[in-house]
Amino acid sequence: MTDPTHPSSYSTSSDFVTSLLSPFVPPSEQSESRRLSSGWDLLDLSPLPPSRRSHGLAFDDDQSLIISFGFHSSQPNSFQSLNDVWKFTPPETYDKLTSGGGLETGSHLSCVFENKLYITGGLKFQNQQWSNPSETSLHVLNLDDPTAGWESFDLPSIPSRGELAGGCVGGKMYFHGGLMIKGSNVLGMSDFWEVDLETKQESRLPSGPGARFSHAADVDDERFCLSAGRAFKPSGSWYMLSDLHCYDHNSKQWSDVTPSNYYERVYHSLNLYDGDLYQFGGYRSLVSGGKVVAMVDNDLLKTELTSSQWYQFNNGSSVPVRFQHAAKVMGEDLVLYGGRFETTDDCKAVNSLALNTLNSDDFILAPGDAGDEYDMSGGVHLVVAAMIITGLMLLAVFGAIRRRAAERGEEAGGMFGRSNNAGLEQAQIDEIPITTYQKKSLRRPSGAAVLDESADENDEGEGETCSICLCDFCQGDQIRELPCSHIFHPECVDTWLKRNSSCPACRQSIRTMQRANEVRERLQRVDSAGGESPGRGLLGNSREGGVSLEMTEISVRREGNEENI
Known part of the structure; x- marks a missing residue:
């Protein structure tokens, strides 16, 4: 039927x-x-029927x-x-x-x-x-x-x-x-x-x-x-x-x-x-x-x-x-x-x-x-699901965020710690880029603080859905891509972000991810300026002024609520 x-x-x-x-x-x-x-x-009486x-x-x-x-x-x-x-x-x-x-x-x-x-x-x-x-x-x-x-x-x-x-x-x-x-x-x-x-x-x-x-x-x-x-x-x-x-x-x-x-x-x-x-x-x-x-x-x-x-x-x-x-x-x-x-x-x-x-x-x-x-x-x-550790930058980013938060007088709980969930100002929302939708197999995240580099390898280009309005994206649609690489219709996610500073899909803090990206860009600029021996740049170990930075990044992959629990 x-x-x-x-x-x-x-x-x-x-x-x-x-x-x-x-x-x-x-x-x-x-x-x-x-x-x-x-x-x-x-x-609680007796006799009871079968539970x-x-x-x-x-x-x-x-x-x-x-x-x-x-x-x-x-x-x-x-x-x-x-x-x-x-x-x-x-x-x-x-x-x-x-x-x-x-x-x-x-x-x-x-x-x-x-x-x-x-x-x-x-x-x-x-x-x-x-x-x-x-x-x-x-x-x-x-x-x-x-x-x-x-x-x-x-x-x-x-x-x-x-x-x-x-x-x-x-x-x-x-x-x-x-x-x-x-x-x-x-x-x-x-x-x-x-x-x-x-x-x-x-x-x-x-x-x-x-x-x-x-x-x-x-x-x-x-x-x-x-x-x-x-x-x-x-x-x-x-x-x-x-x-x-x-x-x-x-x-x-x-x-x-x-x-x-x-x-x-x-x-x-x-x-x-x-x-x-x-x-x-x-x-x-x-x-x-x-x-x-x-x-x-x-x-x-x-x-x-x-x-x-x-x-x-x-x-x-x-x-x-x-x-x-x-x-x-x-x-x-x-x-x-x-x-x-x-x-x-x-x-x-x-x-x-x-x-x-x-x-x-x-x-x-x-x-x-x-x-x-x-x-x-x-x-x-x-x-029911654990963090998948893939390697890049966590220790350096974690320390940099704590130092930057201390300078601003903010509470920092780490990349995945608790943060203030008040909504973003419109100017902060406008800083998040609006792009044209492409199928996942054609799209690479830009500047994401948390990456799952295996996400595109097995993708067959099937349609994606805005998890707020539940409508499928069509080729050429306008989308707003958050720093965690989750995408939404701008009119859907903007309303959310005015009340919440986290991604509606993975709940990571937008502010924390933006700060992490800023730190990483600074590290990349320092690395590209030279002074490091081959193989000892951003992905290796660097010693400068007696301080050792072993840079790692943790990738947390949350499959929405799609796990077959």
Whole structure:
């Protein structure tokens, strides 16, 4: 079946699909914040259903929790498909409603309307292979008589997918995006749908944000909101998103409401309550100390939509870090269940937080991911990529930068240390050259402070994308090339640089790289002026006035967020 919502498919191996759906979290240190205190309540009853991730979570007419399907993981990156449905009515024990019926699925969407459980979409793991159902159907279970089994209704206009995100309100189910797997082809979806649960009819709505999967969404009477997730590049690799968009039911228009202190997240949760958005947990990657690190979070973020800022819950309480969990607002409470850190056994319990008891004193302004570097002192961090050392100039450049910073009265943390991330002045932005785009195979970096000299050797000239607007560059386009050699449309990156002094792709400090280039140019001028013996110039050892300079340069290569973690 041809996907009507995406321009092309990406051929990929089954190994890639498995890695795509199972972000790598190696056995490592546990979260130091695995504690429960005031704020979050713990509902840890027995008997418990099998722990799970990528499951469905909904509430019935009696305000009971309905847990459906998903995957159990007894070992890191293991998969055991579950086909059971459970009901939990606090503070009583769990009741198993049904199992079987052929609906072994995860990464689906579920909701309850008129005491019937509705499920659509999902991914299956059978015979060590991932797949979608062959067609998209709406599956219905009567909660008053679960032994009667499932009914299924075809939704013929909707391409099948898993990792869709959405919710239900007023007898209608809304969902956006997702991941389609057809044999060796993997597609990121960008379509937006409404399904009438009474008539079992689907309607396509305006598609606003781009194709994505592993994202989070929720809906109320006024709006549908979605957050972050992952998307594919034309090369087939994926990268993380950090945007936030809302669709207004009345105007039928999308609006970008991304806070300025944005966060990249996948496999997180998003919930609307009293006009505000609450985002919990998830998975992301950051740069720390020049290294790409993977993060699993347990933070609760809130935005008032009109504030353009994320605020972080800060009353000293927490729950275990997790991703691939589910969270829903039941009455006045945010209820959280399932997910995993290394295994699903890390996150067995049900946790709840009374949102109506929170006030502004319980939140602080969230730091966001926009800094040059991330302070790892308070989180769970797992290093998944190391610096690649290639040799040229680090010691000399490092010392020169420190001396120059001392002369200016600035704090210098080194080439990859923390720097002031205030935005650049327009005059400083104008100093960064605007050139005409050429394919990578025809382009060489000019004056970059950090180079990957192998980057062009294996390049076949495939298209590149502006990582801000996600549009491909065309031959002859105007581009602004930062000192780290990353390129963007001028109108895209200029807006960024007015608020941030770092590259949006690799997060290296523009000011530091510019100073490094200035020092290197000075060294080159000294070297070209003579006085050095053959082979003892810029790339060798020089002795002048009794001072030995062994000049080396470190090249840090961060593959954006494209690593198959």
